[in-house]
Amino acid sequence: MLEKAKIIVQSSPTKTIPVMYNPTELSLNKTVLAAGEGSNVQFQRVVDDDLTVNLFFDTYDSKSDVRKYTDQIAALTKPTAGTGMRREPPTVVFSWAGALFTGMVVKLEQKFTLFLESGVPVRAELRVTFKSILTPQQDLASRGYANCRQFWTVAENDRLYLIAQHTLGDASLWRLIADANAIYDPLNFPTPADIGKTLVIIDVHGESYNPPARV
Structure with a gap:
């Protein structure tokens, strides 16, 4: 059975948002930050680059509103976590055969490309950008402090x-x-x-x- 990608919202309780069609490609990149020049270059930390995923949703066969699925992802851009004046979108895990990336949604581009005669959208292309979030232990490791x-x-x-x-x-x-x-x-x-x-x-x-x- 084909493993489906999913977005796991780390709320209480956790919530899973299924991906209708798996992405065709993923790029998981890291950047090493360094300071200095010449022979005095010093390592500062490793940074996980933003993860951008293209997702496709299609409900034409069922003639149902595709926003039933896309609105769940759009909701991840809303500040629902935090305390006091500090509010931020929830932390999520993009998982596909295991956790691949942990972060928050910092950008969402939605394009609806097919509609019923009533105007209800039934096909959508989403471009979702996640920014990495680390635990304190992971943050120390990214700065090389474990060494x-x-x-x-x-x-x-x-x-x-x-x-x-x-x-x-x-x-x-x-x-x-x-x-x-x-x-x-x-x-x-x-x-x-x-x-x-x-x-x-x-x-x-x-x-x-x-x-x-x-x-």
Whole structure:
């Protein structure tokens, strides 16, 4: 039996939107971001490029409104997830013989190409663009931090200079830790939101360094 592609909405409960006809091709591309020039090129992260899928829907034989199917995908562009003032479309998984891409729908182009005499559309071509969404663990992996020497879980009494002294043996390197972890207000670190977060301690020595056991 032919495996059908589907879009799985990661809501509670999850919802599956079937694809009427499988796409004829898919391109799953990655881009490596790097900074610097010449001999001083440094890896920053790997980025999953947007996934664009062309989908075809046809309900002419049943003489039913094709929007019964296409509206389910159009609804994925609406901000239904999030809290407070931050709202965003739901996270979805494009699956075809297994999960291929996780992200949100950031662009939808709909073209209706066949209509009944009543004006009801019965054929549609959709071009759907997904933008990648990563879990915190996947985000760390995409930045190559799984290959770094060590991590640090933030505790209430931590200070950046103490973390630098403990992990790198030099308290003056605290700014490297701040920059690597996008800490823009080091004087107020850690805030309540920082407690429990994982910091990446980049390797500045070029060789293995074993800090003393944390007390």
